[in-house]
Amino acid sequence: MPGDDGLLTQDSTRGLTAAEVAERVAAGRTNDVPSRTSRSAWEIVRANVFTRINAIFAVLAVIIFSTGYLLDGLFAGVIVANSVVGIVQELRAKRTLDRLAIVGQVRPRVRRDGTSGELAPEEVVADDVIEIGAGDQVVVDGEVLAADALEVDESLLTGESDPVVKHAGDPIMSGSFVVAGNGAYRATKVGSEAYAAKLAEEAGRFTLVDSELRNGINKILKVITYLLVPAGALSIYNQLSGSQALPAALRGMVAALVPMVPEGLILLTSVAFAVGVIRLGRRQCLVNELPAIEGLARVDVVCADKTGTLTENAMRLSELRRLHEAGETPETVLAALAAADPRPNASLAAIAEGCPAAPDWTPTAVVPFSSARKWSGAAFGEHGDWVLGAPDVLLPAESEERAEAERIGAQGLRVLLLGRAANAVDAPDGPGKVTPVALAVLEQKIRGDARETLDYFAAQGVAVKLISGDNAVSVGGVARALALPGGEAPVDARTLSEDPGKLADQLESTAVFGRATPAQKRAMVAALQAGGHTVAMTGDGVNDVLALKDSDVGVAMGAGSPATRSVAQIVLLDNAFATLPHVVGEGRRVIGNIERVANLFLTKTVYSVLLALIVGVPGLIGLDAMPYPFLPRHVTIVGWFTIGLPAFVLSLAPNNDRARPGFVGRVLRMAVPAGVVIGAASFVSYILVHPGNATTEAAQVQASTTALMTLMALALWVLAVVARPYTWWKAALVATMAVVSALMFVLPWTREIFQLDPSNTGYTLTAVLCAAAGVVLIEIGRWIGNRIGRPGP
Structure with missing residues (x-):
């Protein structure tokens, strides 16, 4: 490859031999740090199993199992469910990302045994000779061997946007890219020694960082953590300091703590993103x-x-409009210019296809095209210096030829000027005055x-x-x-x-x-x-x-x-530019659906914290400690039918709502009032029917059933609110959850398993009235929240 820095040596031209490559592979001198688009399988398993929420639930499960009430440990299934769902979805997303990454992988051209061929980045070894041209990324650190007007942009490394001209012997860094010219370099640092390894690791990782949605959820969880500490401590003190037997006290404590944790929110956020990756992957995105x-x-x-x-990337030479005679035919000069550039861009490739008969001219200087110059050129000795580029850059504003080019360009065509340069194209003052010879008209297909x-x-x-x-x-x-x-x-x-x-x-x-x-x-x-x-x-x-x-x-x-x-x-x-609307649609689905399910999870957290505080206050001020209204099995089934199952369906459903800022504020405006109403209504219904601590177990079961009816009804109402506007499948989802929840109070075997007794008609009527009042208050709170959150005129 001739260049402004001389010719490569014969060894450099041939590159490494197969034996030399094998020797370097055996010595471990390979570029063995490939870009990763996702975590490893073990990292995925570890991240989904060993979580803070799983640890909390595991400790609470051990406490419950130690009491002998195994059914009250049903919430431990959340550990398995969260882990399995998260692992399966992320592994699916990993396979999709890894497959697509291979398709879109940067593949450098490497010389070995005198021939050039594309290799995967990890197949490059130390001392490989790598060819580069305009648009190529430098994949490993190296030393320039030859350069033809080689300009490299190192802005990703230094922040300096001006291209750097490279000559033979200059260092070249991975992470930079070629903006003009072409050349070759020898790999000097590969693998973890090269800057590209760090760049690829940061640029191609399966990550959720810097997400407004994720940051909003983390902010909410931070606030919840502060609430959990006093509520949890009060609940533990209240249940363990009362007159209850230790097993019953432990059951009440666990029942109070379990629903405070929004265990599925982060999981469903990750799943929603992962499913989005899989769906877009099917569209080759x-x-x-x-x-x-x-x-x-x-x-x-x-x-x-x-x-x-x-427009399409490929073009076609549709017309060659002659302007002035210049001793050489435009077709001949254009063919020579195309042959002189070893890495032609799309325009020059179209010209080469339209003018295939290249003359036997030897270029003495070549100036490749660059976006900054808007022209390329070459010197052919006695045949002169020629340029090809933008007419409005190479010609003065008053030029008739420039006006003609603009008239043609107004039709949506690309027009390049072929002209003879007065000065040497590679001189500092080149190309000087340009004599227009022809206009090359290229068609671009929209x-x-x-x-x-x-x-x-x-x-x-x-x-x-x-x-x-x-x-x-x-x-x-x-x-x-x-x-x-x-x-x-x-x-x-x-x-x-x-x-x-x-x-x-x-x-x-x-x-x-x-x-x-x-x-x-x-x-x-x-x-x-x-x-x-x-x-x-x-x-x-x-x-x-x-x-x-x-x-x-x-x-x-x-x-x-x-x-x-x-x-x-x-x-x-x-x-396919048309894929972008699908990406927008996936983003809207993720944002809208996570906002929906966040309302459900945070409403549960609010009413759980409130109930723990209300129930714990009497014992704190010296009154008789009141047993917690619910058993762990109660809060588990409430979570399943009013949050867990419907939230999973809603998180994956279609959603075309416009993305709006203010995610945290909207969620809190819905969840806090609704949670306060549910907690207060459930406690009121419990107090109205609670016979006091010195009572039979049967009476306590009836009081707990009454409170659970109120809680379940209002939690289902919040689900119905979150599901709006209704479609047939949303209505079916809410109706199914309501029917399943009602059957729990009706079927004898479920009443026995979950220790429910709805036989007292008066108590049931109390639950209905408290729930009805709660529905009204939830709707009023929602209306006020919408008014507060409505943007101004």
């Missing part, structure tokens, strides 16, 4: 970071690149699903900003073809203000931009974020990497450059 599903549902601005996103996807975002109130490095007029033509608002007035990004505040104002009033450099795309994303927007960036080229990295959600096309895929949170492996 790789989710590198799970919060991206949630994040895209919250996005209100999508910055879309044109080429490869709204994706068939682009219009439908843009219409979806418009209907959802999500603004779309079309940002491209192409000519603004050409970009406007594509926007008009897609009926994108603002397509009739595209803006040249070179005219935009550099002041972030003014730039933000310009972005609010404009939707279509052309001639945007990588740095400008990044600045646009930052300006939108500063204006309070949640921004998603889609792209496929190396010029999109900086903006993808800085956006709230980066979406890369599977056919795009390895660099874009490595920094994006979501990769559309089948390059």
